[in-house]
Amino acid sequence: MRVSIGSDHAGFEQKQALVDYLVGKGYDVIDRGPDNDDRVDYPDYAAPVAHDVADGVAERGVLVCGTGIGMAMAADKVPGVRAANIINSEFAALCREHNDANVITLSGRFVPLEENERILDTFFATDFGGVIATLSPPPPWAAPATPAAFRR
Numbered sequence: 001m002r003v004s005i006g007s008d009h010a011g012f013e014q015k016q017a018l019v020d021y022l023v024g025k026g027y028d029v030i031d032r033g034p035d036n037d038d039r040v041d042y043p044d045y046a047a048p049v050a051h052d053v054a055d056g057v058a059e060r061g062v063l064v065c066g067t068g069i070g071m072a073m074a075a076d077k078v079p080g081v082r083a084a085n086i087i088n089s090e091f092a093a094l095c096r097e098h099n100d101a102n103v104i105t106l107s108g109r110f111v112p113l114e115e116n117e118r119i120l121d122t123f124f125a126t127d128f129g130g131v132i133a134t135l136s137p138p139p140p141w142a143a144p145a146t147p148a149a150f151r152r
Contacts, residue, residue: 001124004052004061006032006045008071011064011108013037014116018062018106021117027124030058046074053102054080060124061103064116068105075103087111089122096126 003022007015012034022029032048034040042065052058061081063071068085075083083103084095087110095101104123106116 001060002028002030002058003124004030004032004049004058005063006049006061007034007064007108008042008045008066009034009037009039010066011068011071011106014106014108014113015062015064017113018064018116018120022062022120025121042070043074046071047078050075050078050081050083050103054078059102062120063103063105064108065105066107066109068107071105072103075105086119086123088115089118092119092122093126096123097129100128 005015005019005022019029019031030052032052033045046063049058049061049063053061061075061083063075063083065071068087072083072085075081081103082099082101083105084091084099084101085105086092086095087107092104095104101123104120106119111119
């Protein structure tokens with residue numbers, strides 16, 4: 001399986017360790033950066049990972065920031081991406097089984113590396129279980145603006 005991964009400065013240390021972990025498990029990993037822990041804006045790294053997944057370059061995406069929340073919000077702006085901010089293995093299984101999540105976002109500050117490794121193992125091992133609930137389209141006044149970094 002090909003996996004695209006990225007982080008911001010707060011998730012950099014865990015991202016580096018997770019790249020090594022995934023490569024050691026036999027995954028083909030695309031590291032979208034950053035290359036150091038200098039302060040960066042997380043949308044600049046969420047967008048390339050999200051587009052890799054949406055465009056079929058990677059089957060799954062992994063994003064790591066301080067909490068994982070901002071990365072999930074940014075990645076979900078890309079059509080075709082279903083990102084979930086996950087803090088334990090049970091949630092990782094549920095987001096795959098019930099929601100067919102294709103991008104996972106992790107906390108590099110509040111969740112230990114070993115737990116994030118278990119979360120990824122579960123995320124990659126769990127298959128989608130069936131049908132995603134369909135939502136009616138939002139009213140025109142509710143359509144969010146999409147930042148330029150997320151447009152094609």
